[in-house]
Amino acid sequence: MAYEVTIGIPVYNVEKYIRESLESALAQSFQSIEFLICDDCGTDSSIAIVQEFQNVHPRGADIRIVHQSHNMGLGCARNRMIEEAKGRYIYFMDSDDLLASNAIELMYEQAQKYDADMVYGSMEKVLLYENGRRVKNSDYSYRVFLQEDEFASWVYEKYDRIQASTCNFLIRIDVYRQNGIKYKPINYWEDFTTTMDLPTYVTRVVMLNDVTYFYMCRSGSMSNYQYREYIPKEEILQTMNAVAMIKENSKRILEKPYFSNRMLKVMTTCFFICCTILRNRYKIEPKFDKKELRDFMHYPVAFHNFLSFRTCLLKHVLLYSMGVLPAFLSVGIMCVIGKNKHLV
Structure with missing residues (x-):
């Protein structure tokens, strides 16, 4: 069966959250959706819950599960879903986050109106703590980009113009397939390494002011170093290696008008990572030496x-x-610059 949209959801040990997340995906007002679940071989009952939805939910027939041979991580799960997707567009969400009920409808309408390669939605970041929660909105102004290099030039003009996350944008599946775009085989920042490059592959893009995604940011997750007592060095090295690949890939666009700003964003990211390492140096085992940080800034x-x-x-x-x-x-x-900017 053909679909207009595939919602791709990687699943690994999320039995506490997958039910609510999947309910929000299945509640979409847009109808032509395939719900593609990638089973990354967890050890809890997450997939059993998904199978329950397949059997009892009115949209259960549109849920499809693909199984990895073993636990391979988020990057490989996203690549598998790009290979398997039956939709003309793909939209990624994490298995512990939530969607607005009209998220896909809003994005698809704009994609059709402007023949867009990508449509971004705005995001609400919900910071969850043991004693409560705090909400932080990440809103875009409504914008439409239709000319070559226009979107990439805008993105790289300022450091945080677009989200680093792979979630919450609708994109033509062929953008990935025809350009051979792959996510890195890591669990943390696997999305940033790809979202940094995507603007160089697309032309027609729409940014929505509507909040379509709720990012549930929990303490203890890999994306929250500040709440962790121990951080394995290997985890950070994987991220550093992925960012190093972004640096090398920058040579591909050396002649583009946005190259200078793109390079500044990449190298500023390297600096932020170094500051994060310095700030958490007593949590990281084994330790980083000064030469490793210097070489990363090359x-x-x-x-x-x-x-x-x-x-x-x-x-x-x-x-x-x-x-x-x-x-x-x-x-x-x-250290001097990092302390001055409250990064170290």
Whole structure:
């Protein structure tokens, strides 16, 4: 059966949350949806709950489960769903988050109206604590981009123009398939490494002001270092290796008008990661040494390439210096700037 939209949901040990998340997905006002579940071989009853929905829910026939051979992580799960999806568009959600009931309808209408490659929705971030919750909205202004390089130029103009998460945008499945776009085989920041590159592959994009997604941010999750007492170094190394791939991929767009701002965003991300490591240095085992942080700040292009940049040249020179100075001096600069910006 053909569908207009596939909602892809990776599932791994989320029995506490999957019922509410799946109910919100199945409650969509838009009808032509395939609900594609990727079973990442968890050890709890998550998939049994999904199978219960298959049997009793009015939209149960539209739920399809694909099984990984073993636990492979979020990146591989997303890649599997891109391969398997029957929809013309795909929309990812996490198995512990919630959707507005009209999320897909709103996005699909805009995709059809503008023949859009992508449609982003706004997000409500719900910070959950043991003693309560706090809500933080991440709203976009309504915007439509139709010209080549227009969207990418806007995205890279400021650091946080778009969400880092893969969730909460509707995108043509062929954008992934025809460009060979893959998520990195890691569990944390696997989405950022792809969402950083996606603007370079699309032209027609719509940003919605409507809140379509509720990101349930729980203490103790991998995306919340500040609440964890111990952080394995290998987990951070996977993220650093993925970001290093983004740096290398930047060479592909060296001649684009947005290259300077894109490079600044990538290297600023590297700096933020270094600051996170320095801030959590007593939680990370084994420890990072100064040379590892210095080497992570290495620029993927030669010095002369960015001397011609028309914007933010001094910022580029400062970030570049962190990757070439002696390690003790490089990390010293990171600490000074990081403390000044309350990052360390």
